[in-house]
Amino acid sequence: MSVVDAAGKPLSNSVLSKESKERIQALYRELIKALDLKPRYGQRMMIAEIAKALGSVSADEKGERTNDAGIVVVEAGTGTGKTLAYLLASLPLAIEQEKKLLISTATVALQEQILDKDLPNLKKNISLPFNFALAKGRGRYLCLTKLDKSLQQLSGILSTVDLFEQTPEEQDRELYENMLMKYASGKWDGDRDRWPEEIEQSQWSHLTATHRECSNRRCPEFDNCAFFKARQAMEDADIIVANHDLVLSDLSLGGGAVLPAPEKTIYVFDEGHHLADKALNHFRLEFGVRAQRQWLKQLETGIEQFVAATGLPPALMHSLQEAPGHCRELQSHFSLMWPLVFDLLGEGDRMRFEFGRTPENLRDLLNNIKAPLQPLLQGLDKLVDMLQQSLDAKGEGEFSRDIAESWQAPMGMMLARAETLWEAVTWLAAEEKEGELPVARWIAKTPFGEDWDIKLSASPIAVADQLRKNLWWRCHGAVVTSATLTALNSFSNLAWETGLPDWAGFHRVASPFDYPNRGTLEVVQLASDPKSDQFQSDVEDWMRNNIDKTQGTLVLFSSRAQLEATRDTFIRDWYEYLLCQNFMPKSEIVRKHKERIDGSKGNVIFGLASFAEGIDLPGEYLTHVVIVKIPFAVPDDPIQAATSEWLETRGRNPFMDLTLPAASIRLVQATGRLIRKESDTGKVSILDKRLLSSRYGKLLLDALPPLRRI
Structure with a gap:
């Protein structure tokens, strides 16, 4: 596969040393044999392109990058095995180049999968030794000094100085004493997320410190500090797992404040399609x-x-x-x-x-x-x-x-x-x-x-300049990957939003799944389209006649109002079959859904955007995906509206340049919920006839996974 820029222009081939190439190939063979996996063409291609990009980086005596290389973008279709691909390609090179490998995700679910499954599997089954650690912000860790102060305040030993009028509550004394005992005995590491019960924010606010409150090495508890112990674990780790928000926060502080400095880091941004949005929220x-x-x-x-x-x-x-x-x-x-x-x-x-x-x-x-x-x-x-x-x-x-x-x-x-x-x-x-x-x-x-x-x-309406200056031009190397990075079959939108440099390589690796023989796609031609007052009634009539309540079904809505209106219509008759977002936690919906399917009962989930990506319901858990309408962004979003306004002043078409590409990515993600494994089967129904009647419909359809059209 040739290396191209965002516009499709060929770039010069990178050079990977023979020794590095052979080492990575040997590790891949080890892993395939140990896990009894089937070698996949797409996975091998992804490993090769990442290794070629990262292996061609040259550095000066200070270890800083001296050439325009080391940044690669890979859209890897579902089933590619992208996590193992980028780990096998980048880890040996990071160790060889004495850099930290930082894996950043957008969601907790993927972060947990990498930490609890992928990295332990890799460590156990390859001959290259490595350590890994989880990086979190200071606010997720216990501050011993503040815990001690809270207990002293509750005991009346220390007078209260609390300018936010949130003194510790007497009812929390037992919790705080229990925390101190378990931390002192080594039964808890001070990580909020590892405490066995949920901690309310009102309780936790007395126990954690911001960087402005923390006195660092001047603190009498520095040697026992949970946050600095976690930082020490990061210093000893070859791989650090973090999230996009923490990476962006660290970069905004100049880099190296919590995480390793960009110059000493090879980044992997998994779920990379979220990077621009996360950055926008961060800079607000x-x-x-x-x-x-x-x-x-x-x-x-x-x-x-x-x-x-x-x-x-x-x-x-x-x-x-x-x-x-x-x-x-x-x-x-x-x-x-x-x-x-x-x-x-x-x-x-x-x-x-x-x-x-x-x-x-x-x-x-x-x-x-x-x-x-x-x-x-x-x-x-x-x-x-x-x-x-x-x-x-x-x-x-x-x-x-x-x-x-x-x-x-x-x-x-x-x-x-x-x-x-x-x-x-x-x-x-x-x-x-x-x-x-x-x-x-x-x-x-x-x-x-x-x-x-x-x-x-x-x-800001765009964060390209900030990412270019603070990340791409400074990092030793970077990989951006996801199952959905292109919009309307082009990387142009991603490159513009994230400021990826001209020298970055862009690649698409197709899914190994046999989509045409595993699933079907139907654009349902209802009597009305989403702009009509009749549309809601037509959707409900179609659902009554076409959703099999004995199977696993996911219905995706673009608005909360429509989801709730549809729920009100069906809740009485479908009570034992229906689970709706916003009426219980997402994790509980997934658990109950699987429980019902495992019990040979059907179930229907009504969900919004967060159910259109990241959720994994393979096999019988999901055989029918219903997409109510094209997921266009809310038109009154202030950032979207400001961007559209600016594009118009430049003589550009905001719908074609902004709205449609974003909708394309969401539609691909929603459709991608159906086939999660090679053996999966099912159907996707889209109830928006604009896909067939409008000029832009063909562009959206052509970007979808190649399910058999009916």
């Missing part, structure tokens, strides 16, 4: 007007309590003396903001600013906020730095150790909040230069306790 900034007023009152009170308890050293005299006044001035600005955004919102729940231009009166108010916020931020930064210095083991610093231990964490949280507010206000008030990509900016109603708030949000 927002704040609620009422929430900020409440926080500023807490901050004002906290600073006054701190000054009363500690006095002020000369270095902080000016900064903190005026801080309560800055808090009051900011509260006044947010009080003025409320009627302004309330009027802008009118009767709606959300309002997007055209071309990302914040209204002038709101922009002026945002700029006014920056005047008192800047000195407040500088004062908090100086205070937190002095508190951290005072935690030094030598006891040096402006504050006693007791004062520093009591106040460092809450003031660190306040500083983090102030920094986030500064970034959000700055971005919301900014104006892009002519020719720059616009930023999506909007306001929306949002729940706030028992009341509601108005939230101001800003988000």
